[in-house]
Amino acid sequence: xxxxxxxxxxxxxxxxxxxGQTGLLFWLRTNFFSSTFNVVxxxxxxxxxxxxxxxxxxxxxxxxxFVADSRxxxxxxxxxxxxxxxxxxxxxxxYGFYPLEERWRVNLTFLLFxxxxxxxxxxxxxxxxSFLWFSLVFPFVAAWLLLGGFGxxxxxxxQFGGFMLTMVIGVTGIVFSLPLGILLALxxxxxxxxxxxxxxxxxxxxxGVPLITLLFVASTMLNYFLPPGTSFDLLLRVLIMxxxxxxxxxxxxxxxxxxAIPKGQHEAADAMGLKYWASMRLVxxxxxxxxxxxxxxxxxxxxxxxxxxxxxxxLLDPLGIGRAxxxxxxxxxxxxxxxxxxxxxxxxxxxxxxxxxxxxENKLNTGHRN
Amino acid sequence: MNELDSAQSTQANMSIxxxxxxxxTEMHKWYGQFHVLKNINLDVKAGERIVICGPSGxxxxxxxxxxxxxxxxxxxxxWVDGVELTGDLKNIEQIRREVGMxxxxxxxxxxxxxxxxxxLAPIWVRKMPKDEADKIAMGFLERVKIPEQAGKFxxxxxxxxxxxxxxxxxxxxxxxxxxxxxxTSALDPEMIAEVLDVMVELxxxxxxxxxxxxxxxxxxxVANRVIxxxxxEIIEQNEPDEFFNNPQSPRTQEFLSQILxx
Numbered sequence: 001x002x003x004x005x006x007x008x009x010x011x012x013x014x015x016x017x018x019x020g021q022t023g024l025l026f027w028l029r030t031n032f033f034s035s036t037f038n039v040v041x042x043x044x045x046x047x048x049x050x051x052x053x054x055x056x057x058x059x060x061x062x063x064x065x066f067v068a069d070s071r072x073x074x075x076x077x078x079x080x081x082x083x084x085x086x087x088x089x090x091x092x093x094x095y096g097f098y099p100l101e102e103r104w105r106v107n108l109t110f111l112l113f114x115x116x117x118x119x120x121x122x123x124x125x126x127x128x129x130s131f132l133w134f135s136l137v138f139p140f141v142a143a144w145l146l147l148g149g150f151g152x153x154x155x156x157x158x159q160f161g162g163f164m165l166t167m168v169i170g171v172t173g174i175v176f177s178l179p180l181g182i183l184l185a186l187x188x189x190x191x192x193x194x195x196x197x198x199x200x201x202x203x204x205x206x207x208g209v210p211l212i213t214l215l216f217v218a219s220t221m222l223n224y225f226l227p228p229g230t231s232f233d234l235l236l237r238v239l240i241m242x243x244x245x246x247x248x249x250x251x252x253x254x255x256x257x258x259x260a261i262p263k264g265q266h267e268a269a270d271a272m273g274l275k276y277w278a279s280m281r282l283v284x285x286x287x288x289x290x291x292x293x294x295x296x297x298x299x300x301x302x303x304x305x306x307x308x309x310x311x312x313x314x315l316l317d318p319l320g321i322g323r324a325x326x327x328x329x330x331x332x333x334x335x336x337x338x339x340x341x342x343x344x345x346x347x348x349x350x351x352x353x354x355x356x357x358x359x360x361e362n363k364l365n366t367g368h369r370n
Numbered sequence: 371m372n373e374l375d376s377a378q379s380t381q382a383n384m385s386i387x388x389x390x391x392x393x394x395t396e397m398h399k400w401y402g403q404f405h406v407l408k409n410i411n412l413d414v415k416a417g418e419r420i421v422i423c424g425p426s427g428x429x430x431x432x433x434x435x436x437x438x439x440x441x442x443x444x445x446x447x448x449w450v451d452g453v454e455l456t457g458d459l460k461n462i463e464q465i466r467r468e469v470g471m472x473x474x475x476x477x478x479x480x481x482x483x484x485x486x487x488x489x490l491a492p493i494w495v496r497k498m499p500k501d502e503a504d505k506i507a508m509g510f511l512e513r514v515k516i517p518e519q520a521g522k523f524x525x526x527x528x529x530x531x532x533x534x535x536x537x538x539x540x541x542x543x544x545x546x547x548x549x550x551x552x553x554t555s556a557l558d559p560e561m562i563a564e565v566l567d568v569m570v571e572l573x574x575x576x577x578x579x580x581x582x583x584x585x586x587x588x589x590x591x592v593a594n595r596v597i598x599x600x601x602x603e604i605i606e607q608n609e610p611d612e613f614f615n616n617p618q619s620p621r622t623q624e625f626l627s628q629i630l631x632x
Contacts, residue, residue, distance in 0.1 A: 262477075264475055270466065272470075274494060274495060287479075287480065
């Protein structure tokens with residue numbers, strides 16, 4: 001640029017920023033090489049990545065055996081991971097002990113689950129309305145497909161296992177704990193003392209007790225409380241406990257969101273004649289839930305991972321299946337592969353939830369300034 | 371006094387009927403032990419434009435917030451459009467449908483577009499079909515001169531535009547009374563005029579208005595009565611000319627000298 005150009009006051013045009021202030025090189029310089037310390041950090045990080053990544057890649061892919069008959073066979077094929085083990089047990093990891101010839105029902109349920117979830121998560125979906133009806137019906141369809149009856153062979157829930165069990169617990173917990181949690185949060189803010197005490201007591205109880213304790217209560221102690229002769233399904237009891245437990249957490253997250261809504265929003269809604277439920281549904285909750293998204297998803301991710309705790313009361317989630325299969329003498333000593341594999345599954349699920357929540361936050365961002 | 375001349379010419383258009391819109395008798399309010407409103411007596415006829423002024427903490431906002439039960443009074447009676455305000459939810463809802471309110475901080479719903487802000491109450495309270503509500507809302511947005519912002523979110527508008535949307539939003543409910551709670555206090559000076567213009571037009575159309583404000587120009591131009599409050603009491607009320615030129619109580623004189631000094 002030549003010497004500063006003069007403009008008449010009030011007529012200064014918009015100019016481009018000076019050269020070297022935008023673009024890839026500028027970005028690299030400011031983010032990785034802006035100071036001596038930053039340069040050192042960048043180099044040290046690169047060195048560590050160099051140390052870690054190649055061996056990891058070799059173990060996972062290059063030296064690994066994807067098809068093998070036993071551990072010994074694996075070792076002949078390579079020094080890396082023995083994925084052949086996982087490959088042989090994949091069916092069990094996915095379906096637990098669900099009867100072989102009925103596994104298509106699990107697959108179909110999963111497919112329908114994807115179809116039912118899409119319209120809920122994606123509000124620009126073509127024909128969303130009719131799909132939403134299907135989403136409402138889906139839980140019943142899923143229960144029928146998985147449990148059987150009405151023309152299908154019945155499958156007991158103690159045959160559920162693996163990722164399928166994780167999905168059943170995770171999805172049921174998420175679907176039911178969100179509305180319940182919202183109701184609890186509203187109840188805790190209610191002017192009606194009885195409702196407020198009830199909700200507060202519920203939340204504090206379920207938040208104050210470890211989930212494992214609740215699961216033990218579900219698996220053993222409940223039999224003492226229930227009238228003799230009645231028995232209801234262990235998985236159902238677990239589902240109820242998991243739902244109540246995470247509802248208590250959701251309630252507190254949502255309460256935080258509710259408190260962040262300025263009093264003026266309630267007043268404006270009241271002043272225009274909206275009744276309590278209308279003002280909550282149309283004005284307060286949309287804003288409160290938006291603020292609460294990170295916390296809600298955080299709770300969901302926690303719930304999803306905590307579903308592994310059911311292994312303690314004898315349900316065979318992926319960890320249970322993994323432990324059982326490790327005791328096979330043909331495959332002993334392959335715990336790393338099993339846990340890496342399970343970790344990958346959980347990571348994929350939790351990371352997707354996390355990304356979706358970020359997408360949702362961005363979409364709902366309307367430049368709030370209130 | 372150019373302002374007053376034009377005031378006289380405009381006031382001719384605004385007629386006050388005998389129909390009683392608000393009657394407040396011997397009303398008291400406490401916040402805990404604190405006596406905020408003391409023995410308030412006030413009658414408002416249809417078509418009246420009342421400006422309420424007074425120092426901060428004098429109870430003027432609280433008073434108009436009692437008129438649609440955003441605040442509860444503990445003693446005395448408040449009748450709005452023939453319905454008494456009590457704890458009865460039915461009465462409260464009926465009154466709130468007929469009384470519009472504009473707040474100091476606009477209180478627009480940030481998650482809804484300007485148009486949705488305006489149609490929310492007509493659709494959900496008046497059970498109006500969406501198309502009709504949209505049409506009415508666009509009409510009022512044109513009246514407040516921002517129809518082109520209908521698709522935007524409140525956070526994208528300036529303060530003055532937001533407040534005009536808030537006024538349009540209230541008008542969409544076709545209210546009989548409009549309450550203004552310091553509508554220009556949170557605005558930059560250059561935006562006050564655009565909001566006041568809308569309010570003046572509203573007054574010219576014969577709307578019954580109660581307005582808590584320090585805009586004395588507005589009071590002189592459109593009010594038919596100015597009320598001065600201090601310490602939770604109505605100290606003095608009079609026609610604007612009398613009120614500004616010949617204030618009776620020493621407290622009113624002091625207040626006026628303070629706000630008109632510069």
